[in-house]
Amino acid sequence: MRVVLAVSLVLGVACTNNPYPEKDDGKKVLYAQYHEPPKTLDPAVAYSTNDHVVTGKVYDTLLEYHYLKRPYELIPALAEAVPEPQERADGSTAYRFVLREDLWFQEDPCFSLSGGETRRILAQDFAFELMRIADPAVNSPVIDPFSNVRGFRDFASRLKERRAADPAFGRLPVHEQYREAGGISGVEVLGEREFEVVLETSYPQILYWFAMPFTTPVPWEAIAYYDGQGGRPAFADHPVASGPFMLTRYDKQARFVLERNPNWYGLRRPEWKAPGAVFPEVTGLAPEEAEKFAAYVGKPLPFLERVEYRREKEPIPAFTKFLQGYYDSAGVVRESFNKVIQENDLSEEMRAMGMDLERSVVPAVFYIGFNMDDPVVGRAGGERSRKLRQAMSLAVDVEEYKRLFMNGRGLPAQSPIPPGIFGHDEEYQNPYRRVDLQRAQKLLAEAGYPGGVDERTKRPLRLTFDVPDTSPESRLRFSFWVRQWRRLGIDVELAATTYNKFQEKVRDGAYQIFQWGWVADYPDPENFLFLLTTEMARSVSGGPNTANFQDKDFDRLFAEMKVLPSGPERQRLVEQMRSILERERPWIELFHPEDYALTHAWLRNVVPAGLSIPTTKYFDVDPELRARLRSEWNEPVLWPIFLLFGLAAAVIAPGIVTFYKERQ
């Protein structure tokens, strides 16, 4: 009996499911979760959304996107203004960036190299980062968009030659190597706060790249200091930056912590009321939206003191913790959390908890691609294969898929260009992107496979659908598509391989059908349509055109469209390209996903953004409300302990009694 009492006493006092120290309860701390750790935090390399969870918060860029305006609009950040292109006589285009005055890096031990705890941000730091992108040793994934910068490739090859020729050169600190190699001629530093980027040919999309962490200022001290030697972490794990938050703890496998950066210009100079440093005002919002933000407009950012990230590998515990109030939002990290939503809206229960659901279409497209190099489904099959692709496209019911796997979230795609991007046409209905089984069967018969059986060989048509994910959940998803085609009699085998094996197959061209997605880097149709150009074909250049689609007309139209400013002429070109895709069907466009943010009542100002843009600095939490609701929702239930003890005693006692009676 004493044991029972003791146990219940201990449990009663100590039982809590709160995973955080109580002392933080009253603070403006945001609790968030992540599934996969970032691979790298080096801004020249980091490209995935996992990386962006950190890089998007710690690195500041010259330009950024307006938080509330759609379509997306660039606003100045570290730069004083968004520069205008200046056409030059030699056909090149120049962009001149002028930095705000009095910009500082965060404090960091690496600045001991230049004799201080921090230092001012100079134009040179931007040039340095651009050189790092060019540096082949850094292996940046975005060399391509910048190779238009004058002298960019030259710089890379000079660097490579010098390193190959002279091992001593290769051992110099990186910034000295760059200086010795002479820098990029098209990046001219005109002063401490001014520099110019010169493009060989017109490329209006270049400005978007200056709103991404790739082009953040990087101090040479950080690269020289954080080399991963002598107990110092590598730069990829230790950002030295200037953004609104700084990384103060980084166990990337388990948790990381971001804290407000006192050196951020928004905090140092609130009087500037710089766009992006105060909460923006927007006219034309729905009244209830406007009301929600009213109290915040014009207030200096960031509102949060700290952001705590915890790793959650499995969705169930993560979501349970969200429901218990221990995560402030869900659904931003992994889409499986959104399954709580019924038919496009929150369930009753969620609404009763005061939750809020924010949705926005992500500028992204998911598609099923055909390998156009394949003899059966690809170019070589000519008309026959085209009809087969058209038939398969007609059988795929995206609405149903959305309903089953995405809770209705997302828009069925008609073309590669998602809403919010120039060239998207609300009215356009792709004739091959609606479900029409009869027409599909007819086309299939015309292609020579009536009922899915090859007329010539009398064998059923068998195709292979390669998927790079072996998880049981994904198998369900992919088998949905397979079932769609089975309705036509096409037997598609699902080959689930590891990512490794999948890459091998893609490299060898040994694939027929695959599913892939593309998320916009920036809001421009060029960023989508280039995925289907010959130049980018996997079999030609190893580019992202995994479908290996090659069409001369398409390439020509693309080259024209790319440099035009958005307007009717450009629209016409996009439509022409669209009609080529419509007929050729290298892709079955599936959907443009929608981003759902499920937030608790105490989390404010959450506006989901499809692009990977920094939004956290706009968020605010109400710690009192959070503490109250948490304790309401998490009262431990203790009576089962007593029940358990009672039951055990009741079952065992008679046995013991009889045993001893018999013994005597």
Added chain:
Amino acid sequence: MLAYVVRRLSYGALVVLGVLFFLFVLFFAVSTPDDIARRAIGDKAMPEVIEQWKINHGYDKPKWPGPGQWSDNLLVEHYRRMLTFDFGRSDADGTPILDRIAKGAGPSLALTLPMFAIGLVIGLTLSLFVAFFRETYIDKAGVFLAVLGMSVSVLLYIIAGQFLLGKVLKWFPVSGFDPAPGVLWRFLALPVAVGVIASLGSDVRFYRTVFVEEIHKDYVRTARAKGCGEGRIMSRHVLGNAMIPVLTNVVMVIPFLFTGALLTEAFFGIPGLGSLTVDAINANDFSTLRSMVYISALLFVVAQILTDISYTLVDPRVRLE
């Protein structure tokens, strides 16, 4: 004794070398260094970048020894690095593997040690209890419950534990980890409870058999005839003499205390070695996987040697040879 220990140690070393050879064949047959490099730095990487990466990670050598390269090849390199614990960097994200392992060992042990100790105590107690009441309905029910417990997948235990104790009854955090001493136990309580319960079935089943076998032996009858109390018989004689099979069972488990519990750690978000292994599997991070297998094998061999030596300490009947 010394000769025995030395011989036992050298055999252990031989086994470790065998494990390393097996690992070499397995991992370098699965994926060539080119594959590993491409996976790590992306498909688009230029050939010279891949070469550089291979050099950085020490994969830029021929696989097997041959004329002119007897010491400069992957096999020798593999042995050299593993034996000197120079595991290099993870294929997946370039962090030093030894660091990751060192970091993961703490949380893993924090989870597995209590799980092991509590499990052992409860398992032994319950099985002694059941063995004591052998042939009564308590025994039958106990054995049945044990078999019942053995038949449930760990996955279900974890899912049910989180659902019941974390979500419905709200006793403990559903998942998470914080090494701060005041709150650590909060995070461990649930996974430890689930781990103990999940392994209780087979443990009770095993230990009970050992105990009952021991109870039927002559010396127990003698002790009873001498008027020894039942409790004393169970605790002194039976438990003491059953130590060998119990010890064997226990020692076999010890290495896995270090390697952590794959599923438990993943589900409960404990950043231990099990978690690390799952990450490595999901990321095809062979270099980490290789080091983990090697370390576990090493621990296992050491544990085995310790068992063999401790046999002689626990049971005077066991001779050295």
Added chain:
Amino acid sequence: MSRPTRREETAAGAGVTEAGASAERGTEGAQAEDVLLRVRDLRTWFPIRKGLLRKVVGHVRAVDGVSFDVRAGQTLALVGESGCGKTTVGRSLLRLVPVAGGSVHFRGRDLLALPEQELRPVRRSLQMVFQDPMTSLNPRMRVRDLVAEGLQSFGIGANEAERTERVAEVLRRVRLSPDHMRRFPHEFSGGQRQRIGIARALAVEPELIICDEAVSALDVSIQAQVLNLLGELQADLGLAYLFITHDLSVVRYLAHEVAVMYLGQIVEHGPTEPLFALPKHPYTQGLLAAVPSADPSARRVAVRVLGDVPSPADPPPGCRFHTRCPERFEPCDKRMPEPYPVGDPAAGETAEGRYARCFLYEP
């Protein structure tokens, strides 16, 4: 029941026929006498390995220089305490354990020198009956298959039916019903099981059967039955027995000659009656004194044997028995005694075949 003659047998038996002939038909081989088995200086040592490299640091001298003869149709009993190496002698003869040295001539052929292939046919003439009838019979085999195994192995009998017929015959001979053929060993009593073991040995028509404690595990009444059976078989078939036992009363009942073993060596050897009547070696004296006699008048002076048997891994120097010998004197712990003839013509004994390994009898 007639015993089929060897002439009818198959080719597998040819080697035997050539090497020697059955006792009834006299001598054709190299051995002019009726000696069936001649064992000389048999040594069976088990290596002791120690240390890092498992080097052989010594040997357990289980059998260390044993010599004896077994004559056709006669019984030699090998007696001694447990652990003296007598069982190892039996196994060494059949090469069931590796032998270190010496020679075992069976009808003039050295079994130890033969390769396994050539040994096989000889095995047929040399069979063994084991101590524990439970462990010597495969519990998973039926009686018929157990007994027929040798027939099959040596290719005796043209087909299965013929072999079954032979098994039935042999079973009848050991007083078991052929109806029992389809049963498993565990369905029989201990005595019956031992008969099955004898039947198995008998089925291949051996000339010599090594009985390794063949009756020790049986109840006394059953022992007598089995011993009678063995006696009858000897009379009928002219079998020779090497009877290994620790039970002296059995020896007296059965054996023509006795060899007493101590610590791997034969310490005394001689015809049964004289040896029992007047043991020469102090060890034999002690051994016999320990046997309770039914005849109180025949009570001898008790000879005290002191202490425990030393380890065969580290036998004492000199006479092996000197550590326990009540008659120990000066040379005993220095030199190893030879077997000295001890026949006492005065008592009407012949010196032939009677000797003891003791300095008391050193000429």
Added chain:
Amino acid sequence: MIPSPPLAFVPQLAMTEPARAALTSNLIVGALLVGLALAIRSIRKDDVWREAFQQVWARRKVPVVILGLYVFVALLDSVTWVGASGALEDQVAAHEARSVLDRMFTGTTEKSYSAPFATQEFYDASALRHPRRHPLGTNILGQDVLYMTLKGARVALLIGGLTSLIAIPLALFFGVSAGYFGRRIDDVVFFLMNTLASMPSILLLIALIMAMGRSTLSVCVALGVTSWVAFCRLSRGETMKLREMDYVHAARSLGVSNVRIVLRHIVPNLMHLVVITFVLMFSGLVLSEAVLSWLGIGVDGSWGQMIAQAKDELSREPAIWWNVTAAGVALFGLLLAVNLIGDALRDVLDPRTLRERG
């Protein structure tokens, strides 16, 4: 629905791949059944075994019947042929090899989730095509969960059975060779065993599956490779004991060859261990596969996979509980039956009790 009699193949088609697969699979099933029949026959002839199985039957009637049901369901899902029958959902099914079980559940698919015995869909409340026809509800793709669960029986038996069939002969071969011949062979086998045993089996499994590619067979082979060691060790030890038994000496003195001694005297006396190991190994293998499934390298269609798929569905609100429950209960039922039978078998066949009885 009663399946139509085997039609062989759709007439206008040549011998297609599915048809060939169906034939092969049927042949394998046939061979297994013949093997089973032979095994039962030899058990009936052998008193010891017959008695043992009679005792197990007397003590464990319910588990044996349950296991029999599982086997029956697996057989239903194993006998396949190509040919149309029932209301086909799609045209591919017409030239696919489908089992009796497939045919029984043909045309029962819904659009998506529905609760057990529901009349309408779980989410959008539209009427079901087959109301009240799904005792365990339907999954996200509208497949009948009862059907999916029943299909899992074959997979589970395949995992446990096939793997044991790979591992046990292998272990027996090495274990007996090492134990009987000793010396060099023993050294090599013992070393191999120690090497394999010192690697954590789950990691070894993963590495092997990655090396061999992901398929049912390779999962079984990998499980076999990782699980043979324990039995190898056991049979080696037991062989060493048996080698010194007098009946083995007797056989040698009868000039019986080593191979024959091993086959007639050693292996039959290990058979009870084989049976016990087989049964006890079975449940371990099926449980291991569940873990592999969670890691994404399990066998398609297994209960482990169903559980892994369904665990996310539990986090829906309201939760989809019938998937995980069905798979969990089916898995649990099989393992409980097997474990209880194994328990009884061990008691009955334990060598100690055997010797005492003798």
